[in-house]
Amino acid sequence: MKRWQMIKLGLILAVYTIVGCVGLAFVYNSTSKTIAQRQEADLQAGLQEVFPSATGFTPTDKVTSSNSTIVFDVAYTANGPSGSLGIAVKVHGPSYGGDTTLIVGVSTDGTITGVKVLENKDTPGLGANAANPKYYVDKATKTTFPGQFAGKKVTDAFVVKQDVIAITSATITSRSITNLVQAVAKAASDALGIAGSSPVSSSQSPSAVLPSADTIQPSSRVAVSSVPGVSILETSVGTKSGTIVGASAKAKAKCYDGDATVLVGVSTDGTITGVQILECTDSLGSPILAPEFAQQFVGKKADAPLEIGTNIEAVSGATFSSRGATALVKATADALVKVLAGGGL
């Protein structure tokens, strides 16, 4: 009797579920076309917005994301009257309240033609202002948050609160959108073959971290770090009128969920003469690229403990990346001190 009762209840529940599902199927059928059309229309409008003069868009698979959290949904080559105008990418990646979807256009001359926010689930009134056409980060020029990227060079730093104006009280949203834009900018400029997409400018050469040297050349001995996971890519030695004044090294290691690459210079007396954070592929790590962060290391002794919270300040919102980069700088500096002590450079 009891078993019969259970089966009966199960059947009743099944009937309700089936009726509910059938009803949903009908609604889904009637709305799915409209929803798909709307999304397609949004996409086309977005593409047209970032490339107003384009006559058509051809899908391309040349553009690939190097970061696993940032997904390129679809990429297009924008066709102009006389050849390709550039690349537009629909991209999504994590933000404060879920994934944010953007369309980013990059022209063949290496500037961003425009950014359009397709979807953003962040806090209404705060992060959601990224998609608000009436929210201006610069009220004087009526520039919206995504609007400020138009005209930016793909080689720019893309650091929020420096060359990117943040949305008030929505730093995380601002940063994640900036990261998405930068990821597309990098990938698109690689695909377009724009020179300087991986900028090796003067500011990245070893002379920037060894200001006292007048000649810098690759070292005959390569510095090796004793810290596991830290790989030193290149070692240079700096001399001034024939005397060795210091050495520098470029090193790479795992940071938080990506890699960090740093350039460190150490003088013969074991003082850090300069640090540059060249790259950080952590999902929210780009703030540590700010020169202010790297500047903190200058003048510190390489053998002194370098720690976030004691003598090095973390970049807010990127504590883990700051920590990873600090450990990398320390390991590199230690390796350089050893090489300098060993002589025979």
Place this chain on the structure above:
Amino acid sequence: MKRLLGVFVNGLIVENPLFIIMIGLCSSMAVTTTVANGIGMGVALTFVLVMSELIISLFRNLIPESIRMPIFLIVIAAFTTIMDLEMQAYFPVLSKSMGVFIPLVVVNCIIMGRVEAYSSKQPVLDSIFDGLGMGLGYTWVLIALSVVRELLGNGTLLGFQIMPASFSPMIFFILPPGGFLVFSLWMAASNNLRRKMLAGKKPEPTQDSCCTLPENGSAEKA
């Protein structure tokens, strides 16, 4: 007719879901940063509430007591999904700006509470009016909250600039603490009004409290 009006007003003020019963508060804090969102959420919830109450009241004699909760949930979830799809298709802007709160209507306590306490025991017409009353009771509170929060926190109403350009928006009101403050002030004002409304009547409110006593509603008493 007077009886139905009583049921309607009950949800609107006397037993307002947010100010008196105090259920469904999370979404009301979260979406009321702009008036448009407040209205959208209110209408969305009213739709789901009325439809769920209608269906469950209609089938109330065919729902076995022991599995009523899963059945309520199936009905509520179905209507929420329907509304979510319809909004995506026909009100994409609103749907985008409210994001995750639309699917979360499923777990809004107001719906479960009213279905369990009211429509599973009351006739269809009463249930519809209860759904309308409760839904609009929820909606007007959302609008009241969001008007204050959007005006002070952003200087706009429904996206139009209201405050003079010299006004510097008080972000505090958009952030969660501002939501609590505005909510409590409105609740104080509303409860004061309610007390005055009920002062002329018998000291005992016309309604039993929603979720504790099975005998509910002016329906039987009127």
